[in-house]
Amino acid sequence: MKFDVLKSIAKEAGEIFREGFTQSKSITFKSDIDLVTQYDLQIELFLKERLAVAFPEHTLVGEETSEVITYPDKAIYIDPIDGTTNFIHGIPFCAISIGIWEDARPVAGVVYNPVLDELFYAEAGKGATLNDERIHVTDTDTLKNSLIATGFPYTKVDRGEDLEWVLQTMALVLPETRDVRRLGSAAIDLCYVAKGTFDGYYEINLKPWDVSAGILILLEAGGKVSRVDGQEYTLDERIVVATNGKIQDALVGKMADY
Ligand code: 2AM
Ligand code: CA
Numbered sequence: 001m002k003f004d005v006l007k008s009i010a011k012e013a014g015e016i017f018r019e020g021f022t023q024s025k026s027i028t029f030k031s032d033i034d035l036v037t038q039y040d041l042q043i044e045l046f047l048k049e050r051l052a053v054a055f056p057e058h059t060l061v062g063e064e065t066s067e068v069i070t071y072p073d074k075a076i077y078i079d080p081i082d083g084t085t086n087f088i089h090g091i092p093f094c095a096i097s098i099g100i101w102e103d104a105r106p107v108a109g110v111v112y113n114p115v116l117d118e119l120f121y122a123e124a125g126k127g128a129t130l131n132d133e134r135i136h137v138t139d140t141d142t143l144k145n146s147l148i149a150t151g152f153p154y155t156k157v158d159r160g161e162d163l164e165w166v167l168q169t170m171a172l173v174l175p176e177t178r179d180v181r182r183l184g185s186a187a188i189d190l191c192y193v194a195k196g197t198f199d200g201y202y203e204i205n206l207k208p209w210d211v212s213a214g215i216l217i218l219l220e221a222g223g224k225v226s227r228v229d230g231q232e233y234t235l236d237e238r239i240v241v242a243t244n245g246k247i248q249d250a251l252v253g254k255m256a257d258y
Contacts, residue, residue: 003100003108003123009050010096013043014114017081017096021115025088034154035084040064043080043096051076051098058100063209071235075101077212083185092116097187099212101235109213111187120191120217128194128220135195137223137244143176143254146199146247149189150182153205165204168258176254190214193242194221200243200251208235215242224248228255
């Protein structure tokens with residue numbers, strides 16, 4: 001029950017988010033393509049203040065205000081706006097993501113898209129919900145019938161091997177599937193596998209705050225998450241492969257061809 005407060009904290013922060021979505025924004029460049037607005041910072045500060053009171057024992061690791069990524073025994077990973085590029089361009093796939101991890105395991109997570117008013121929530125062992133209704137992954141069991149989501153990393157511009165990985169894995173996966181989508185928010189991609197919109201998802205160069213909540217929501221909806229070699233996923237891993245479970249081996253197997 002103590003984790004439940006995540007929902008109301010995310011909803012409150014969502015008011016700042018929703019207002020910002022329709023306003024003109026001041027944009028700062030972390031790099032040529034890695035953008036941040038005043039709302040990213042404002043929402044993160046709001047979340048940190050509220051979470052510090054609700055979870056005083058946890059270390060708060062936020063995308064915009066934490067200098068280094070750490071993996072303490074009790075951690076809360078915060079992305080105030082996952083999908084900032086969408087947020088700036090008025091595309092309604094962006095969300096607040098908050099994931100609580102203890103002893104390297106996810107225990108609770110919320111992903112809230114204030115624009116579409118979609119609140120995904122899960123606690124370990126208690127199932128996953130969208131706006132308080134239980135959600136489940138699909139039972140699609142072939143890649144041929146699967147809709148797969150992916151994303152393109154920031155490192156596409158300055159790390160040739162990452163761009164090559166994106167292109168080569170796309171060449172392997174795309175012809176085998178119904179199609180591939182790139183929505184622009186890792187947290188939402190994971191939740192959309194959890195609710196049965198997508199059958200699977202993979203991406204390179206993710207950070208803990210992108211996936212800390214979505215992973216638990218997907219697992220609790222009956223899905224699977226692994227590294228690209230099929231081994232157990234840990235939060236410091238760069239590549240995530242996540243599916244409804246039924247196509248996990250097939251998707252990992254395809255990607256292993258690279
Ligand atoms: P962010 O908005 O928090 O940085 C989806 O592919 C992931 O990529 C999201 O989690 C998103 O996280 C990030 N992303 C956003 N804009 C991007 C861009 N222009 N290039 C690469 N990744 C981006
Ligand atoms: Ca972000």
